[in-house]
Amino acid sequence: xxxxxxxxxxxxxxxxxxxxxxxxxxxxxxxxxxxxxxxxxxxxxxxxxxxxxxxxxxxxxxxxxxxxxxxxxxxxxxxxxxxxxxxxxxxxxxxxxxxxxxxxxxxxxxxxxxxxxxxxxxxxxxxxxxxxxxxxxxxxxxxxxxxxxxxxxxxxxxxxxxxxxxxxxxxxxxxxxxxxxxxxxxxxxxxxxxxxxxxxxxxxxxxxxxxxxxxxxxxxxxxxxxxxxxxxxxxxxxxxxxxxxxxxxxxxxxxxxxxxxxxxxxxxxxxxxxxxxxxxxxxxxxxxxxxxxxxxxxxxxxxxxxxxxxxxxxxxxxxxxxxxxxxxxxxxxxxxxxxxxxxxxxxxxxxxxxxxxx
Amino acid sequence: xxxxxxxxxxxxxxxxxxxxxxxxxxxxxxxxxxxxxxxxxxxxxxxxxxxxxxxxxxxxxxxxxxxxxxxxxxxxxxxxxxxxxxxxxxxxxxxxxxxxxxxxxxxxxxxxxxxxxxxxxxxxxxxxxxxxxxxxxxxxxxxxxxxxxxxxxxxxxxxxxxxxxxxxxxxxxxxxxxxxxxxxxxxxxxxxxxxxxxxxxxxxxxxxxxxxxxxxxxxxxxxxxxxxxxxxxxxxxxxxxxxxxxxxxxxxxxxxxxxxxxxxxxxxxxxxxxxxxxxxxx
Numbered sequence: 137x138x139x140x141x142x143x144x145x146x147x148x149x150x151x152x153x154x155x156x157x158x159x160x161x162x163x164x165x166x167x168x169x170x171x172x173x174x175x176x177x178x179x180x181x182x183x184x185x186x187x188x189x190x191x192x193x194x195x196x197x198x199x200x201x202x203x204x205x206x207x208x209x210x211x212x213x214x215x216x217x218x219x220x221x222x223x224x225x226x227x228x229x230x231x232x233x234x235x236x237x238x239x240x241x242x243x244x245x246x247x248x249x250x251x252x253x254x255x256x257x258x259x260x261x262x263x264x265x266x267x268x269x270x271x272x273x274x275x276x277x278x279x280x281x282x283x284x285x286x287x288x289x290x291x292x293x294x295x296x297x298x299x300x301x302x303x304x305x306x307x308x309x310x311x312x313x314x315x316x317x318x319x320x321x322x323x324x325x326x327x328x329x330x331x332x333x334x335x336x337x338x339x340x341x342x343x344x345x346x347x348x349x350x351x352x353x354x355x356x357x358x359x360x361x362x363x364x365x366x367x368x369x370x371x372x373x374x375x376x377x378x379x380x381x382x383x384x385x386x387x388x389x390x391x392x393x394x395x396x397x398x399x400x401x402x403x404x405x406x407x408x409x410x411x412x413x414x415x416x417x418x419x420x421x422x423x424x425x426x427x428x429x430x431x432x433x434x435x436x437x438x439x440x441x442x443x444x445x446x447x448x449x450x451x452x453x454x455x456x457x458x459x460x461x462x463x464x465x466x467x468x469x470x471x472x473x474x475x476x477x478x479x480x481x482x483x484x485x486x487x488x489x490x491x492x493x494x
Numbered sequence: 495x496x497x498x499x500x501x502x503x504x505x506x507x508x509x510x511x512x513x514x515x516x517x518x519x520x521x522x523x524x525x526x527x528x529x530x531x532x533x534x535x536x537x538x539x540x541x542x543x544x545x546x547x548x549x550x551x552x553x554x555x556x557x558x559x560x561x562x563x564x565x566x567x568x569x570x571x572x573x574x575x576x577x578x579x580x581x582x583x584x585x586x587x588x589x590x591x592x593x594x595x596x597x598x599x600x601x602x603x604x605x606x607x608x609x610x611x612x613x614x615x616x617x618x619x620x621x622x623x624x625x626x627x628x629x630x631x632x633x634x635x636x637x638x639x640x641x642x643x644x645x646x647x648x649x650x651x652x653x654x655x656x657x658x659x660x661x662x663x664x665x666x667x668x669x670x671x672x673x674x675x676x677x678x679x680x681x682x683x684x685x686x687x688x689x690x691x692x693x694x695x696x697x698x699x700x701x702x703x704x705x706x707x708x709x710x711x712x713x714x715x716x717x718x719x720x721x722x723x724x725x726x727x728x729x730x731x732x733x734x735x736x737x738x739x740x741x742x743x744x745x746x747x748x749x750x751x752x753x754x755x756x757x758x759x760x761x762x763x764x765x766x767x768x769x770x771x772x773x774x775x776x
Contacts, residue, residue: 189670210676222667226689235685236675283675 138200138213138290138323139165140186145195147181147347155181157347158195166321168314172334173344174370180295182344183327187216187293200290210239215284216293219300221276223268223283230264233283247286254282257316274305281313285320292317292324298333310337331371335359343367365412365491368484374417374445374459376484381413388413388485391452396428399483402494411494414484417445417461420476429475432458434468441465448474521753528552528747535742551747566720566728568748574643575724576755578713579706581644586702587695590650594657595683599669609658616651620712628715638719647712653698660694661687696766704756725752 140163147156155178163169171179184190186197188209197204204212223232230251237247255261258278268276277297284292297313298306314337317324328334334341335355343351343358343366351363362368368376381390383405388396390413398405405411420430432448435457446460446468460476468474485494523542527535530545555568596602597609620627627646636642664687672682713724723731729752732745760767 187670187674189673209670209674214674216671216674218667218671220665220667222665222671224668224671224686226686226692235672235677239676239681283671 139163139198140291140323140325141196141198142182142186143196143198145182145185145197146193147178147185147190148193155347156185156193159349161342161349161352163323163325166323168317168324168326168337168339169342170334170338170340171325171327171342171344172329172331172338172370175329176346177344178347179327179329179342179344183293183295183325186291186325187214188212210236213290214293215287215289215291216295217280217284217297219296221268221280221297221300223276223279225268228265228267229260229271229279229282232268232279233286236283236287250286250288251282254285257285258282273301274309277301277309281316285316290323292322292326294324294326296328297326298328299330306333313337331373335371341371343370345370361493362414362484363493365414365486368414368486368493372416372418374461376414376416377420377456377458378486379413379415379450379453379456379458380488381411381485383407383409383411388483391450393452394428394430396483397480399480399485402485405494410488412486412488412491414486415478415482417459419482420458420460420478422460422462422466422474422476427478427480429477430458432460432474432476434470434472434474436470437468439465446474524746524749527742528744528750530743532741532743547743551743552751555744555747555751566723568725568728568751570721571723571725571728572751572755574640574722575707575726575752577640578643578709578724579703579755581640582647582706582709583699583702585644585648586650586653587698589648590653591657591688591691591695593654594661595687597654598658598661599679599682612651612654614651615649616655620647624711624715631716637716638722640722642716643713643722643724644706647706647709650702653702656694656698657691660691664690693766693769696763696769700759700763700767703759707756 140161142159142161144158144160145156146154146158148154159182161169171182173179181190185192186199188204188207192205199212199214209216223229224235227235233251233254234247237250251264252261255264258281260275260278260282263271263275263279268279271279277300280297294313298309301309310333313326326333326337338355340352340354341358342349345366351358351367353361353363358367358371362371362376365378369378379390381388381396383389384395384407386398386404388398388411390396396413431451432446433451434446434448436447438445438447442463444462444465446462447457448460449456450458458476486492487494523540526541526544528551529548530541531547534541534545557567557569593612597605597612631637631642631646634642636645668686669682672686677685708726709724710726710730713722713727714730717723717727725748729745729748732748733740
């Protein structure tokens with residue numbers, strides 16, 4: 137059990153590429169932090185720096201009381217679960233779990249006890265004699281988890297551990313990992329590109345983009361008050377609709393025709409300022425009694441069963457699709473014109489240049 | 495593939511039989527010749543069926559050797575060949591797996607340069623560098639020693655290259671997992687990499703053993719003492735006797751004996767050998 141603190145952590149590769157641009161995160165004891173972002177955003181690099189598999193170019197990483205920048209991975213009191221599990225193929229599952237403990241010089245009976253306990257928790261007791269190749273993906277995943285648990289580390293590090301599993305198993309393991317982490321109370325850092333995993337598992341999310349932590353906050357905070365346009369577009373599915381708009385007095389005007397009231401909590405803005413107006417697809421209503429009506433020409437309809445996604449264009453802007461997510465299933469012919477409304481509680485304003493929330 | 499065309503089956507079997515005959519017939523003749531008295535083989539129709547001198551001929555070559563060829567017992571030569579072939583094989587595997595480990599897993603200056611230097615020596619087989627190598631061995635006073643027979647043949651670019659290619663296919667995460675598990679470079683090599691390379695080592699063992707066993711030119715150069723003669727040289731000396739006809743029955747018996755160890759190695763390690771060549775799953 138330990139806190140993890142990252143102070144202005146940076147990573148610059150020898151070829152000059154800057155992968156991490158100075159990240160500060162304070163992870164409290166027992167917290168489950170999810171690093172989420174698109175491919176190449178530096179989330180895995182950051183995790184590997186915490187693990188000690190990548191060197192830290194600048195800044196400090198503390199685990200508990202210790203500054204671990206110069207420590208070998210084995211001395212950092214961490215355990216890591218890899219995307220491809222990285223089980224030793226020539227060892228039985230028991231040996232896979234016991235290997236790290238043996239290297240520490242732990243007495244045999246203590247190893248035996250810990251492995252049996254972990255196997256009990258993960259329901260792998262019958263698999264301990266088998267080789268990894270004789271196991272299914274889900275079982276391998278459990279062994280990899282077991283290898284992490286038996287070390288009883290201060291910090292668990294997960295590097296996209298569920299991305300090799302099928303969709304159903306992924307949901308199941310997601311719940312299990314979360315339950316397990318809560319029971320053990322071990323501080324955890326989890327990397328994923330899957331926003332559903334991120335939203336459902338995290339105590340706090342770190343949304344990363346191009347080596348920068350765009351926002352750190354609870355899933356609900358990140359969803360309800362995204363700090364930047366990037367976060368707004370990345371979290372939430374389908375992605376948020378953005379429209380170019382201009383400030384005119386107490387209103388935000390889109391395309392010179394649609395007059396939106398200022399979102400709650402936004403102070404007075406200078407007239408004529410260029411902004412982006414964001415509306416989540418699920419906050420658009422068909423008909424309804426929202427504040428403003430958007431006339432939309434339907435282009436395409438997707439049926440998800442429980443929900444229906446409708447894509448269409450504003451009449452003066454045929455570049456940007458507007459997406460509507462509605463409950464139930466309803467058919468619209470292409471070219472059909474509908475009016476969508478939105479409540480002013482659900483408007484997000486971003487600065488057009490910096491992308492920052494206003 | 496399931497085929498039901500009787501003529502195709504007949505044809506393919508015919509082709510197979512011809513193939514087998516081409517390979518097996520000379521060996522059969524060799525074996526038959528080794529079981530007859532010497533005079534029989536000098537006359538026109540060579541016998542096609544085994545004679546009655548099997549035990550006699552083999553006992554003679556194993557125990558006393560062929561007099562005209564120096565009288566070195568084949569048993570001694572077999573032992574010499576075995577020592578040389580095994581030294582070369584184990585030496586090559588050990589050296590090249592360590593070299594490959596260094597090249598793949600460690601960052602050091604001129605790493606790629608080292609690799610290419612090793613790789614380039616592939617183009618220099620023993621025959622090309624035989625004079626300088628001989629001079630070195632002679633200066634080190636290793637003529638007529640087992641070390642002189644085997645050490646110069648141990649460095650192997652081929653095996654280093656094969657192990658390098660294999661190590662590159664081992665997922666990087668395995669090395670990282672081992673680091674997190676507290677295994678240093680040495681432990682990782684012994685506990686993880688060596689067991690994973692088992693089939694590759696077996697495949698190389700077969701190839702290298704045969705390579706070492708069949709060495710002819712090098713032992714011919716560095717050994718003048720008969721007690722260090724190898725079997726392949728021995729056969730050549732038996733055929734090459736002056737002013738006499740070679741004793742073909744004894745030559746053939748020696749040949750059969752010389753063929754046995756490689757055959758045993760191939761048959762014994764066949765399963766691992768094939769696995770080592772085709773295995774993809776890691």
